[in-house]
Amino acid sequence: MADTIFGKITRGEVPATFVYEDDQCVAINDINPQAPTHILVIPRKPIPRLVDASADDQALLGHLLLVARELAEQRGVGDGFRIVINNGEGGGQTVFHLHVHLLAGAPMAEAGLAPDMQ
Numbered sequence: 001m002a003d004t005i006f007g008k009i010t011r012g013e014v015p016a017t018f019v020y021e022d023d024q025c026v027a028i029n030d031i032n033p034q035a036p037t038h039i040l041v042i043p044r045k046p047i048p049r050l051v052d053a054s055a056d057d058q059a060l061l062g063h064l065l066l067v068a069r070e071l072a073e074q075r076g077v078g079d080g081f082r083i084v085i086n087n088g089e090g091g092g093q094t095v096f097h098l099h100v101h102l103l104a105g106a107p108m109a110e111a112g113l114a115p116d117m118q
Protein backbone atom coordinates (compact mmCIF):
# COMPACT_ATOMS: atom_id res chain seq x y z
CA MET A 1 0.00 0.00 0.00
CA ALA A 2 1.09 3.59 -0.50
CA ASP A 3 2.37 5.47 2.52
CA THR A 4 0.21 8.32 3.76
CA ILE A 5 0.51 11.38 5.97
CA PHE A 6 -1.05 9.38 8.80
CA GLY A 7 1.59 6.68 8.41
CA LYS A 8 4.26 9.34 8.73
CA ILE A 9 2.49 10.88 11.74
CA THR A 10 2.05 7.57 13.58
CA ARG A 11 5.73 6.76 13.02
CA GLY A 12 6.82 10.20 14.23
CA GLU A 13 8.27 11.17 10.85
CA VAL A 14 6.00 14.21 10.57
CA PRO A 15 5.53 16.40 13.64
CA ALA A 16 2.07 16.22 15.19
CA THR A 17 0.59 16.84 18.61
CA PHE A 18 -0.86 13.64 19.98
CA VAL A 19 -3.88 14.28 22.19
CA TYR A 20 -3.69 10.57 23.06
CA GLU A 21 -1.36 7.71 22.23
CA ASP A 22 -0.78 4.12 23.20
CA ASP A 23 0.87 1.10 21.66
CA GLN A 24 -1.98 0.60 19.18
CA CYS A 25 -3.08 4.07 18.11
CA VAL A 26 -2.59 7.81 18.26
CA ALA A 27 -5.15 10.63 18.30
CA ILE A 28 -4.69 14.08 16.80
CA ASN A 29 -6.86 17.12 16.27
CA ASP A 30 -8.13 17.34 12.71
CA ILE A 31 -6.31 20.03 10.74
CA ASN A 32 -9.61 21.14 9.17
CA PRO A 33 -12.13 20.71 11.97
CA GLN A 34 -15.78 20.23 11.07
CA ALA A 35 -16.93 20.70 14.67
CA PRO A 36 -15.49 22.26 17.86
CA THR A 37 -14.22 18.82 18.83
CA HIS A 38 -12.86 16.96 15.82
CA ILE A 39 -10.32 14.31 16.71
CA LEU A 40 -8.90 11.56 14.55
CA VAL A 41 -8.07 8.23 16.17
CA ILE A 42 -5.50 6.52 13.97
CA PRO A 43 -4.20 2.97 14.38
CA ARG A 44 -0.45 2.56 14.17
CA LYS A 45 -1.12 -0.39 11.87
CA PRO A 46 -1.56 1.06 8.36
CA ILE A 47 -4.86 -0.51 7.30
CA PRO A 48 -5.89 1.50 4.21
CA ARG A 49 -9.69 1.27 4.50
CA LEU A 50 -12.19 -0.37 6.81
CA VAL A 51 -12.89 -2.95 4.10
CA ASP A 52 -9.21 -3.91 4.22
CA ALA A 53 -9.45 -4.87 7.90
CA SER A 54 -9.56 -8.56 8.71
CA ALA A 55 -10.76 -10.69 11.58
CA ASP A 56 -7.26 -10.27 13.04
CA ASP A 57 -8.06 -6.57 13.45
CA GLN A 58 -11.21 -7.11 15.50
CA ALA A 59 -9.69 -6.12 18.83
CA LEU A 60 -7.90 -3.15 17.26
CA LEU A 61 -11.12 -1.83 15.72
CA GLY A 62 -12.87 -2.11 19.06
CA HIS A 63 -9.98 -0.37 20.75
CA LEU A 64 -10.25 2.61 18.39
CA LEU A 65 -13.91 3.06 19.35
CA LEU A 66 -13.19 2.79 23.06
CA VAL A 67 -10.40 5.38 22.75
CA ALA A 68 -12.76 7.70 20.88
CA ARG A 69 -15.37 7.20 23.60
CA GLU A 70 -12.81 7.96 26.29
CA LEU A 71 -11.65 11.13 24.53
CA ALA A 72 -15.29 12.27 24.21
CA GLU A 73 -15.84 11.72 27.92
CA GLN A 74 -12.59 13.56 28.78
CA ARG A 75 -13.82 16.56 26.80
CA GLY A 76 -17.23 16.58 28.46
CA VAL A 77 -19.11 15.58 25.33
CA GLY A 78 -19.75 11.98 26.26
CA ASP A 79 -23.50 12.49 25.93
CA GLY A 80 -23.38 13.83 22.39
CA PHE A 81 -20.86 12.95 19.76
CA ARG A 82 -20.61 11.37 16.33
CA ILE A 83 -18.23 8.68 15.17
CA VAL A 84 -17.45 8.58 11.45
CA ILE A 85 -15.34 6.21 9.40
CA ASN A 86 -15.24 7.13 5.73
CA ASN A 87 -14.49 4.16 3.50
CA GLY A 88 -13.13 4.61 -0.01
CA GLU A 89 -13.36 7.56 -2.35
CA GLY A 90 -17.10 7.00 -2.72
CA GLY A 91 -17.44 7.24 1.04
CA GLY A 92 -15.53 10.51 1.26
CA GLN A 93 -12.22 9.02 2.41
CA THR A 94 -9.25 11.17 1.44
CA VAL A 95 -6.43 9.68 3.55
CA PHE A 96 -6.06 5.97 2.89
CA HIS A 97 -4.93 4.95 6.35
CA LEU A 98 -7.95 3.91 8.40
CA HIS A 99 -9.03 6.46 10.99
CA VAL A 100 -11.99 7.21 13.22
CA HIS A 101 -13.42 10.72 13.33
CA LEU A 102 -14.78 11.92 16.69
CA LEU A 103 -17.00 14.97 16.19
CA ALA A 104 -18.83 16.92 18.87
CA GLY A 105 -19.87 20.34 20.01
CA ALA A 106 -21.93 21.42 17.03
CA PRO A 107 -25.33 20.48 15.67
CA MET A 108 -24.54 17.24 13.95
CA ALA A 109 -26.25 18.36 10.75
CA GLU A 110 -23.38 20.86 10.46
CA ALA A 111 -20.71 18.32 11.27
CA GLY A 112 -20.99 16.09 8.27
CA LEU A 113 -17.92 14.93 6.43
CA ALA A 114 -19.49 13.94 3.16
CA PRO A 115 -22.48 16.25 2.58
CA ASP A 116 -23.33 14.61 -0.73
CA MET A 117 -24.18 11.45 1.18
CA GLN A 118 -26.61 13.08 3.60
Ligand code: AMP
Nearest residue numbers: 005028029030031032086092093094095
Ligand atom coordinates in the same frame (compact mmCIF):
# COMPACT_ATOMS: atom_id res chain seq x y z
P1 AMP B 1 -11.10 11.30 5.52
O1 AMP B 1 -11.71 12.25 4.51
O2 AMP B 1 -12.10 10.49 6.27
O3 AMP B 1 -10.02 10.47 4.89
O4 AMP B 1 -10.45 12.22 6.62
C1 AMP B 1 -9.18 12.75 6.51
C2 AMP B 1 -9.10 13.85 7.51
O5 AMP B 1 -7.74 14.07 7.79
C3 AMP B 1 -9.69 15.17 7.06
O6 AMP B 1 -10.70 15.56 7.99
C4 AMP B 1 -8.50 16.11 7.07
O7 AMP B 1 -8.85 17.41 7.48
C5 AMP B 1 -7.56 15.43 8.04
N1 AMP B 1 -6.15 15.68 7.87
C6 AMP B 1 -5.42 15.57 6.73
N2 AMP B 1 -4.12 15.81 6.97
C7 AMP B 1 -4.02 16.09 8.29
C8 AMP B 1 -2.93 16.42 9.16
N3 AMP B 1 -1.68 16.55 8.71
N4 AMP B 1 -3.20 16.62 10.47
C9 AMP B 1 -4.46 16.52 10.94
N5 AMP B 1 -5.52 16.20 10.17
C10 AMP B 1 -5.30 15.99 8.86
